[in-house]
Amino acid sequence: xxxxxxxxxxxxxxxxxxxxxxxxxxxxxxxxxxxxxxxxxxxxxxxxxxxxxxxxxxxxxxxxxxxxxxxxxxxxxxxxxxxxxxxxxxxxxxxxxxxxxxxxxxxxxxxxxxxxxxxxxxxxxxxxxxxxxxxxxxxxxxxxxxxxxxxxxxxxxxxxxxxxxxxxxxxxxxxxxxxxxxxxxxxxxxxxxxxxxxxxxxxxxxxxxxxxxxxxxxxxxxxxxxxxxxxxxxxxxxxxxxxxxxxxxxxxxxxxxxxxxxxxx
Ligand code: PEP
Numbered sequence: 280x281x282x283x284x285x286x287x288x289x290x291x292x293x294x295x296x297x298x299x300x301x302x303x304x305x306x307x308x309x310x311x312x313x314x315x316x317x318x319x320x321x322x323x324x325x326x327x328x329x330x331x332x333x334x335x336x337x338x339x340x341x342x343x344x345x346x347x348x349x350x351x352x353x354x355x356x357x358x359x360x361x362x363x364x365x366x367x368x369x370x371x372x373x374x375x376x377x378x379x380x381x382x383x384x385x386x387x388x389x390x391x392x393x394x395x396x397x398x399x400x401x402x403x404x405x406x407x408x409x410x411x412x413x414x415x416x417x418x419x420x421x422x423x424x425x426x427x428x429x430x431x432x433x434x435x436x437x438x439x440x441x442x443x444x445x446x447x448x449x450x451x452x453x454x455x456x457x458x459x460x461x462x463x464x465x466x467x468x469x470x471x472x473x474x475x476x477x478x479x480x481x482x483x484x485x486x487x488x489x490x491x492x493x494x495x496x497x498x499x500x501x502x503x504x505x506x507x508x509x510x511x512x513x514x515x516x517x518x519x520x521x522x523x524x525x526x527x528x529x530x531x532x533x534x535x536x537x538x539x540x541x542x543x544x
Contacts, residue, residue: 281486283533284317284443284509285526286342286404287516288372288490291323298326301519302333308523312530313338316509319370320516324358331367342370342404345378348391350398360392360399371396372511374406374426376449386429393430397438404443404511405430406490407470411450419448420469427473436478444470444487445511451491453513457501463489464504471506495524502532 293301302320309318321342322330331341343366347357363371373396374389384392389405396403407426409419423446431439446466448458458466467487475482490511493501501507509529515521 280537281484281508282317283315283529284319284486284488285522285529286370286372286443286445286488286509286511287318287320287522288344288375288511288513289320289322289326289516290344290377290513292517293322293326295326295329298322298329299333301517302330304519305522306333306337306339308519309339309526312523312526315530315533316526318526321370321372327363327366327368340369341367342372343368344372344375346371346373346392346396346399348388348395350395360395360401363396364399364401368401370402370404370443372406372445373403376406376408376447376452380449386426387433389426390429390433393442394434394438397434397442402442404445404488406445406447406511408447408449408452408491411448414448414450419466420473423466423470424473427470431477436481439474439481439485442485443508444485445490446470446487447490447511453492455492457492457497458489460500460503463501464506467504467506493525495521495528498525498528499531502529505532505536 319340319342321344343363346360346363347354351359373392378384393403407423409422413422451457470487471482486508488509488511489507493510493512494515
């Protein structure tokens with residue numbers, strides 16, 4: 280069974296003071312679900328060191344929000360994957376829609392970043408998703424397949440092994456508007472089918488998480504389908520209680536799925 284994961288994307292928020300207060304409360308509140316749900320925190324680069332120290336031996340992983348497409352050298356302002364690995368990162372977001380839209384990262388850029396993360400022995404969390412216009416034109420899967428294909432063409436299916444895919448409809452990120460549980464389940468299923476067609480077993484083994492205005496109040500609905508292996512959480516990850524309640528909703532779903540499996544024998 281795929282272990283569910285909850286990933287906090289703090290985006291460009293926080294301070295030394297607020298991070299400390301947030302994490303102390305969050306760690307205490309997440310303790311009951313740590314065995315069932317994996318958790319990763321992706322702070323802004325300058326706080327990686329602080330967050331790494333606060334996470335200590337809690338079992339909660341450190342992640343970064345991006346990595347350079349270059350391994351090293353004259354790339355002012357960039358941070359390489361090997362630096363992130365040295366800082367203790369286990370996960371790195373690649374292709375977040377804010378990076379694609381605001382910083383013009385193309386599918387090829389995203390593929391190159393993915394490759395760097397892989398070469399530095401970390402796990403990429405590859406963000407894919409359509410705009411509202413693309414969804415309304417029935418282009419959702421065409422867009423997602425194009426985004427996935429760019430990475431597969433660059434690194435091959437073997438390079439995808441163990442990575443995480445985050446389905447994040449662009450129109451649901453930071454907008455308060457969420458996809459319906461049916462849209463989420465349907466799109467996750469279609470992504471699995473696509474991966475399965477690329478390589479037998481890939482669809483079943485990869486974790487696919489949902490992101491886009493997940494809150495404590497809608498998490499149980501959004502996580503209802505076993506197609507959903509967790510969440511990538513932006514705004515709600517800046518509040519300890521909200522984030523841990525989302526964790527609780529995911530842990531409950533897992534427990535329900537397990538007991539249904541036990542009943543079926
Ligand atoms: C995100 O940043 O990946 C995200 C899903 O943000 P939010 O939860 O705020 O929509």
